[in-house]
Amino acid sequence: MRAFFITGTDTNCGKTYVTCQILDYLTQLEKKGMAIKPLASGCIEKNGELINEDVLHLQKHNKQVNYPVNNWKFRLPISPHLAARAESIELTAHEIAAFCQQEYYKTLDYLFIEGAGGLMVPLNDEETWLDFLKLTRIPVILVVGMKLGCINHALLTTSVLQQHNIPFSGWIANCLDKDMLALSENIATLSEKISAPLLATLPFQGKLIPHFLTYCFESSLGIPSMA
Numbered sequence: 001m002r003a004f005f006i007t008g009t010d011t012n013c014g015k016t017y018v019t020c021q022i023l024d025y026l027t028q029l030e031k032k033g034m035a036i037k038p039l040a041s042g043c044i045e046k047n048g049e050l051i052n053e054d055v056l057h058l059q060k061h062n063k064q065v066n067y068p069v070n071n072w073k074f075r076l077p078i079s080p081h082l083a084a085r086a087e088s089i090e091l092t093a094h095e096i097a098a099f100c101q102q103e104y105y106k107t108l109d110y111l112f113i114e115g116a117g118g119l120m121v122p123l124n125d126e127e128t129w130l131d132f133l134k135l136t137r138i139p140v141i142l143v144v145g146m147k148l149g150c151i152n153h154a155l156l157t158t159s160v161l162q163q164h165n166i167p168f169s170g171w172i173a174n175c176l177d178k179d180m181l182a183l184s185e186n187i188a189t190l191s192e193k194i195s196a197p198l199l200a201t202l203p204f205q206g207k208l209i210p211h212f213l214t215y216c217f218e219s220s221l222g223i224p225s226m227a
Contacts, residue, residue: 001109002110003105003110003111003139004111004112006112007142013143013174014145014174015115016054016057018202019061019114020057021202021207023061025210025213034065035062037052037058037070037114038070040070043073045075071099081122093123093135096123097132100136119140133166134164134166142154154171155193158195158196170198170212171199172200173200173201173202175201175202200213
């Protein structure tokens with residue numbers, strides 16, 4: 001089984017939407033894939049149960065398996081460490097890693113772990129998603145929400161990954177605005193400055209256009225770090 005961690009340049013960059021598109025793409029390739037989102041804040045209560053829109057989307061696109069998608073749901077739509085604290089819960093990178101490394105996930109061809117927010121979002125007073133990645137060594141796929149400011153956000157994120165020697169499989173350009181000025185030029189600039197490949201492009205309200213995505217899944221870039 002090959003695992004990938006899906007992070008993004010910021011909140012609302014489209015991580016869940018992109019992840020669902022990847023799952024659909026794998027279904028076309030007849031591969032057994034699943035996505036999970038261990039932490040989810042901004043949940044609402046319905047029929048006595050906390051639900052999260054992102055988790056529901058992932059469940060809908062996890063067509064081949066029915067393993068747990070989420071373990072921690074929080075009501076407040078704020079950073080996970082604050083949402084957890086408000087409910088007297090202490091998150092740790094080790095606990096999150098243990099959830100992601102349960103035996104039944106290892107029956108999959110691919111597991112995608114979607115983080116909450118961006119790379120440096122705190123999990124507690126001491127740890128961020130970066131600590132989770134240092135612990136697990138799971139390769140990262142970065143979703144870049146194509147909008148004004150995305151170049152700075154993307155390069156800051158990739159700089160942190162490189163600084164800490166985190167495996168980085170590549171990035172996906174998610175086009176959030178059909179009228180974005182200089183869209184192709186922005187993608188070209190990022191392609192020049194990011195050492196990892198552009199895996200795919202997702203046009204505005206369109207379908208995933210794979211570039212190096214299949215190669216990423218089939219090559220050593222997707223190391224079987226949780227086998």
